[in-house]
Amino acid sequence: MFGILLAQQWKQARRSPVFQKSVVVNIILGFLILYFSLIFISLGFFADKVLLKLYPAQSVVDSLNSFLLHYFLIDLFMRFMLQDLPVVTVQPYLHLPVSRSKLVHFALLRSLPSMFNLLMLLLFVPFMLRVVTPAHGSGIAGVWLASLLLLTFFNNFLLIYFKRQLVSKPKRTLLFGLAVAGLFLLDYSSVLSLRQISRVAFGSLLQQPWLVSVPAALLAIAYWLNFRFLRDNLYPEEISIKKVSSVAGGDIAFLNRFGDTGRLIALELKLIWRHKRPRSIIVMSALMLFYGMIFYTNEKYQEGYGMLIFVGIFVTGSPMFNYGQFIPGWQSNHYDALLTRPISTYQYLHAKYWMFAPAVLLAFILTLPYVFFGYKILLINLAACLFNIGVNSFMIFYFAVFNKDRLDLSSGSAFNWQGVGASKFVMMLPMILLPILLYLPFSFLDLPEWGIFAIGLAGLLGIAFHKHLLALTTRRFVSHKYKLASGFRQG
Known part of the structure; x- marks a missing residue:
């Protein structure tokens, strides 16, 4: 079923007149993606030399671990600015014997092959092969990379959830944004050291691989929140009722x-x-x-x-x-x-x-x-x-x-x-x-x-x-x- 849905979505996009009109734009974006991909791969390969010059008294892996929390917070901000919500036209399928759960799962999983998730792999896979594997072994290095990938997917679904809440419940998104900004402010004023927390958290992961279950649990929670929200708001009748209630008293x-x-x-x-x-x-x-x-x-x-x-x-x-x-x-x-x-x-x-x-x-x-x-x-x-x-x-x-x-x-x-x-x-x-x-x-x-x-x-x-x-x-x-x-x- 997922393969059929994916093929139909691709045909819909390819046959759209917008696709034909934006061929030049897509080519330009393709070159930009290739350019930035090469930059991130280069950063992954040479990050150890940069970190060694900046922090010669600290191991390269610990130095990178101390900046991972900053990386994921910046990733949240960039996703909020640039990442689009995954959209699937569900009306043609609602009268067919296709369960709502499959449609929702397909809409959510469609968001995984995004540029933000790819950049993470381009940056950290070379670093893992060059630094983490020789220092801690291939097994521990694989767990370390898996935890980063799970946190990246967690960011993906977390931002999708809050961007959908921006219309219906904007206060939740505002509180979430204030919480992220507050972390940066506390770190800037030296009240809370994000680098120290990040170094300890990801350093513990290298010593106790079972801690990879923590980002896995966070990912499951974020996915479940999105699944429940989309499943409850899938039918057009439900969406239209909510729109009417929100517009009441618009003057x-x-x-x-x-x-x-x-x-x-x-x-x-x-x-x-x-x-x-x-x-x-x-x-x-x-x-x-x-x-x-x-x-x-x-x-x-x-x-x-x-x-x-x-x-x-x-x-x-x-x-x-x-x-x-x-x-x-x-x-x-x-x-x-x-x-x-x-x-x-x-x-x-x-x-x-x-x-x-x-x-x-x-x-x-x-x-x-x-x-x-x-x-x-x-x-x-x-x-x-x-x-x-x-x-x-x-x-x-x-x-x-x-x-x-x-x-x-x-x-x-x-x-x-x-x-x-x-x-x-x-x-x-x-x-x-x-x-x-x-x-x-x-x-x-x-x-x-x-x-x-x-x-x-x-x-x-x-x-x-x-x-x-x-x-x-x-x-x-x-x-x-x-x-x-x-x-x-x-x-």
Whole structure:
């Protein structure tokens, strides 16, 4: 039965018109996979030499074991960002004598041959053959590799479960993400040493091979959670009932008091909540708030202002940049209908602007803890927040007329190049370079604080004259609206 299901899924994918259209993309991805595979194999072969130079007083196996817990936590994060959920079209099989359990098992096992699981083997199999086997024997080395493989599969099913819970029970996924982030924070503040725990845990596995039952049990629990959830939500009737109950009371009373602008914002929020791609964009924007940790913890970036301005613009504007770069593509599926509605282009852009402004302000508020790295960062992020609201939002509207590609809102954002073009990169350049150009003259005069003030002042002026700037961008939109409609029809 599994062979029949696999053959039918392959035929469905191969006969799909999307498969034919994405041949070039698949070839490019194939070369990228080959390139990274060679890199991981090389890392596996030469990891012992690197670890020996870094930790000469410690055995190579112990050094690697001390980083395995970090590896699996990073693997969880990367899977959350990039791994797609395994999907099987079950409707054609529900009237056939095929048990629900077999369909669920097939959907879960389909997720195992993924790139994340393959990279683990490419990295650790060479290391096992080169280092672990000569030091501990082939039997112990096999148990060590088996435990790593079981933990990799555990990560696979654990992320599938929590990503499915993201829609129905988002609090569980949020708590899980906070727990993972908390581990990194405790390790960074030296309250809890993940390296020491990892070294002891995987070192004990080499001394007592029966401990491989622990990752096996974790894998069984994660698999059972996924199996139970999918089995209970397999029938379309059950899924539709849950969807209806979640949509009840969808009108946002708070926004209705703002008239047409509030109702348009409410519709936009519903679009984000009900579709996969905009929802994943918002999740990615939230994760990008931690981008500052890369720079703020490095003392060499604290000396100047230029890099901190870039980070401030990027961190406070991440929700606006990530979501705004596809305007008006989010409405591409019904753009013709939008043109026939009694909604002016000014109202459309006005609603977008007042959706961006609170999002940027919220991002700034969430970055306030960065003040512990210095009050200079707080001032820079405040100026960047004002600049994003008052200037960069209108730059997004200006370049939005080049977004003529239809978007599939049901697909995720990972490795999704639909709607991504040269205009996106052209749009980002002035939004990042302009505040730095405003700062440079004051930097040459040794007045860096005045440069930060100039960036904030430019944002305040944009906010003060936002109605005039909206009118200018509206005229540009109106002159291109039929080109946009034509491009969306061809998509």
